Amino acid sequence: MSLKWNLLDDAVAQFKEFQSQLSVEKLKSRPFFPPSIRSPQGGHMDCGESCENTLRLLVPELICTQNWRRKVRENHVFEELLNTFGEVIFNADEISWTSESFVSAVISNIEAKLTRHTVIIPCHLSYSEKAEEYLELLNVELFNKYYFKKHIATKENVENKENDYYKQLMSNALEHYKKFGWFISVKTESVYDSDMAVELAEYVAKSLVNLFKLIIPSSHNDKISSGFDLTAEFKEYTLLSSGSNLSFTYSSSSEANVGLPDPLLSLFDNPETQKLLDIISVSINGYLELHNEYPVISRVLDALGWLGDAVSEKSYTSMIVKYITALERLLLFGEESGLKVIISKRSATLLVMHNMISINDFEKYQQTIGKAYKMRSEILHGQISPSAISFEIPIYEISEIVSKVIISFMYSVEPGLELRDDSTMQDWLKSKVIWIEKEYKAVEV
Numbered sequence: 001m002s003l004k005w006n007l008l009d010d011a012v013a014q015f016k017e018f019q020s021q022l023s024v025e026k027l028k029s030r031p032f033f034p035p036s037i038r039s040p041q042g043g044h045m046d047c048g049e050s051c052e053n054t055l056r057l058l059v060p061e062l063i064c065t066q067n068w069r070r071k072v073r074e075n076h077v078f079e080e081l082l083n084t085f086g087e088v089i090f091n092a093d094e095i096s097w098t099s100e101s102f103v104s105a106v107i108s109n110i111e112a113k114l115t116r117h118t119v120i121i122p123c124h125l126s127y128s129e130k131a132e133e134y135l136e137l138l139n140v141e142l143f144n145k146y147y148f149k150k151h152i153a154t155k156e157n158v159e160n161k162e163n164d165y166y167k168q169l170m171s172n173a174l175e176h177y178k179k180f181g182w183f184i185s186v187k188t189e190s191v192y193d194s195d196m197a198v199e200l201a202e203y204v205a206k207s208l209v210n211l212f213k214l215i216i217p218s219s220h221n222d223k224i225s226s227g228f229d230l231t232a233e234f235k236e237y238t239l240l241s242s243g244s245n246l247s248f249t250y251s252s253s254s255e256a257n258v259g260l261p262d263p264l265l266s267l268f269d270n271p272e273t274q275k276l277l278d279i280i281s282v283s284i285n286g287y288l289e290l291h292n293e294y295p296v297i298s299r300v301l302d303a304l305g306w307l308g309d310a311v312s313e314k315s316y317t318s319m320i321v322k323y324i325t326a327l328e329r330l331l332l333f334g335e336e337s338g339l340k341v342i343i344s345k346r347s348a349t350l351l352v353m354h355n356m357i358s359i360n361d362f363e364k365y366q367q368t369i370g371k372a373y374k375m376r377s378e379i380l381h382g383q384i385s386p387s388a389i390s391f392e393i394p395i396y397e398i399s400e401i402v403s404k405v406i407i408s409f410m411y412s413v414e415p416g417l418e419l420r421d422d423s424t425m426q427d428w429l430k431s432k433v434i435w436i437e438k439e440y441k442a443v444e445v
Contacts, residue, residue, distance in 0.1 A: 066107060307406060324402075333425070
């Protein structure tokens with residue numbers, strides 16, 4: 001890292017200046033919990049606004065040069081800067097600090113805390129019968145409760161803490177997990193703390209679960225989900241009052257909707273779904289490469305995220321908005337006008353390319369998607385009530401079309417998932433639209 005100014009000398013001078021001018025009025029003007037450095041005598045010392053601002057200038061530079069954007073949060077980098085600055089202030093007589101040695105110390109302190117994690121996330125996918133089901137996708141594993149019991153049995157005594165309270169909490173955690181039918185295990189690269197690892201793992205698990213939502217009809221998958229806030233069983237009570245009578249309705253289900261294949265992983269026995277699984281495998285493992293950015297992969301996973309959220313919505317208007325947002329995330333590249341035409345043409349083109357529709361239906365589907373986009377705009381701009389339940393295009397039809405467009409896009413971009421610049425994808429889509437339009441006109445003639 002090349003330092004353009006003697007930041008350490010500046011920060012030290014600003015700290016000393018602030019300390020020399022401390023007063024009740026000055027302290028009152030600072031935040032209630034101002035950034036501070038630790039004192040060897042105990043407690044903390046306010047470093048002053050000028051010193052704080054000087055140190056904060058280093059945060060984005062460190063994140064950029066050390067490639068920490070997805071490994072360490074900005075607030076943690078700043079905390080480490082403050083901690084190390086405290087060492088500079090209180091150990092100045094023992095160590096001859098320079099800006100370079102200060103920055104090196106901050107980097108070393110953070111790098112020492114980067115740790116790999118494996119996060120296990122409960123899921124609701126389907127009923128699990130007595131057979132083990134297991135799927136490995138490099139850094140991600142999907143398995144049912146029978147495999148989980150065997151998997152955990154080999155690890156339960158690894159962390160044999162002496163603390164009885166810890167043991168009880170661990171026992172409670174294991175009992176909670178054992179009530180679920182499915183799990184996704186995610187291995188992360190080294191990150192600053194377990195919270196970052198959990199955030200990464202949750203996104204990856206959700207992406208894999210969304211693959212099931214993509215290939216299973218929406219009528220069967222609205223209970224499919226993953227996360228740490230899931231209950232082992234869905235229960236819903238509704239109280240009703242009529243005159244002097246009180247009644248209730250009750251519904252429940254466990255793990256997921258009925259009707260999915262058994263074994264569940266037989267879903268991937270055919271070439272089409274196996275190809276989608278391969279694409280998701282590359283995508284989620286690419287996402288877990290924290291030192292790299294893959295914009296095409298981000299498009300695929302984000303679009304799947306919008307689709308997955310749409311399926312779980314209870315509000316029809318929210319469903320429509322999220323379904324169409326999935327197409328926007330997939331097919332827009334910074335265009336600012338003509339979005340309805342762009343999305344409808346690109347969507348219909350992808351459907352024709354992968355035989356989801358006949359070329360004879362190109363214009364029909366282009367118009368249908370355009371109408372769906374218009375409905376989305378009317379919902380957001382208040383022309384359609386959020387409580388509406390009847391629409392020009394049925395919800396199930398929008399769901400089917402969006403799912404097919406995402407699948408077609410995934411098939412199309414498989415060779416270019418690891419592109420570092422998705423402008424290539426934009427040029428490719430434009431050329432395909434032009435080609436399909438020419439083919440359609442030729443058919444018309």
